Amino acid sequence: MPLTVFDHDNLAYYESVADPKGPHQLGGDAGELGITFRRIKNVVHLVGVLTVGDPAVSFIPQAFTWLPLCYGFRFASNGKDFQYTVESDTSIRILPDTTFSDVGIFERIRWGGLTFILRLAGLIKYDHGHQYDPDFPYAGHPDTFSKSKFRFERQPYDPENAEDALKLQGVFGLKHLSNGEMQRAIKIGLSNNGYVSDPEDYDDMGWTDQEKVEILGRSPFYQTAPSTTCDNPKCPSDRYEDTAKVIALHEPDDDVVWGDAYVQMIYTLCDRCNCINVTNQCT
Numbered sequence: 001m002p003l004t005v006f007d008h009d010n011l012a013y014y015e016s017v018a019d020p021k022g023p024h025q026l027g028g029d030a031g032e033l034g035i036t037f038r039r040i041k042n043v044v045h046l047v048g049v050l051t052v053g054d055p056a057v058s059f060i061p062q063a064f065t066w067l068p069l070c071y072g073f074r075f076a077s078n079g080k081d082f083q084y085t086v087e088s089d090t091s092i093r094i095l096p097d098t099t100f101s102d103v104g105i106f107e108r109i110r111w112g113g114l115t116f117i118l119r120l121a122g123l124i125k126y127d128h129g130h131q132y133d134p135d136f137p138y139a140g141h142p143d144t145f146s147k148s149k150f151r152f153e154r155q156p157y158d159p160e161n162a163e164d165a166l167k168l169q170g171v172f173g174l175k176h177l178s179n180g181e182m183q184r185a186i187k188i189g190l191s192n193n194g195y196v197s198d199p200e201d202y203d204d205m206g207w208t209d210q211e212k213v214e215i216l217g218r219s220p221f222y223q224t225a226p227s228t229t230c231d232n233p234k235c236p237s238d239r240y241e242d243t244a245k246v247i248a249l250h251e252p253d254d255d256v257v258w259g260d261a262y263v264q265m266i267y268t269l270c271d272r273c274n275c276i277n278v279t280n281q282c283t
């Protein structure tokens with residue numbers, strides 16, 4: 001039951017421990033909790049429910065008593081992010097699968113001391129309804145996962161220590177390292193121990209060793225650190241603001257959600273619009 005949550009205010013992280021009397025829940029039936037999913041026809045899975053009152057989940061927006069961790073597993077078969085907002089304890093609004101094209105949709109320009117965001121193209125919309133594979137992630141997967149209770153235990157982490165900072169670079173970054181620890185982090189990061197992705201492949205980029213570690217370091221994520229900007233079209237943030245933070249990471253253990261595949265599920269929360277964005281990465 002390896003669910004990890006991250007406290008960005010205190011630079012701390014917690015891991016789940018099975019506990020029948022624990023305050024949080026993995027799996028279960030959203031209907032049993034009275035949760036309804038709006039704007040969606042297909043099954044949305046309840047991965048877990050985090051309950052307020054635990055310092056580990058202080059990121060839960062005020063006014064909520066719990067925060068459901070959801071995922072449209074079938075929708076993931078079309079390779080898109082899954083986004084939702086929690087409107088109340090019992091109402092979750094799935095956002096349209098709206099994305100921006102890969103190339104410069106928005107351009108930031110400066111004129112007369114002012115900054116303008118120039119919109120170069122419109123939104124590209126995808127319809128959840130007909131672009132999913134009902135057998136994804138595996139044939140016959142259930143509409144709900146078995147329910148179990150758990151609590152969180154704080155894990156040792158020192159953001160000023162090179163090894164610790166590298167281990168969670170994709171979440172908290174390396175900005176708390178002293179010059180001396182940064183030099184150690186560079187040495188460790190470039191020694192092929194899994195913290196930095198194939199730095200030798202980027203030798204012709206002209207990057208310094210520190211830039212290689214800062215740009216290519218991605219731990220604890222398999223592929224890359226998730227986006228820190230919010231894609232909710234109605235978010236009041238501008239498109240370049242870092243408003244989305246990783247709040248939770250689910251990795252498989254003995255709980256089956258992805259079948260045999262080793263998949264990370266990553267939850268980010270926008271602190272401006274409370275939109276939750278869910279992505280998955282595989283080994």
Ligand SMILES: [Zn+2]
Pocket residue numbers: 230231232235236237243270271272273274275
């Ligand atoms: Zn937002």
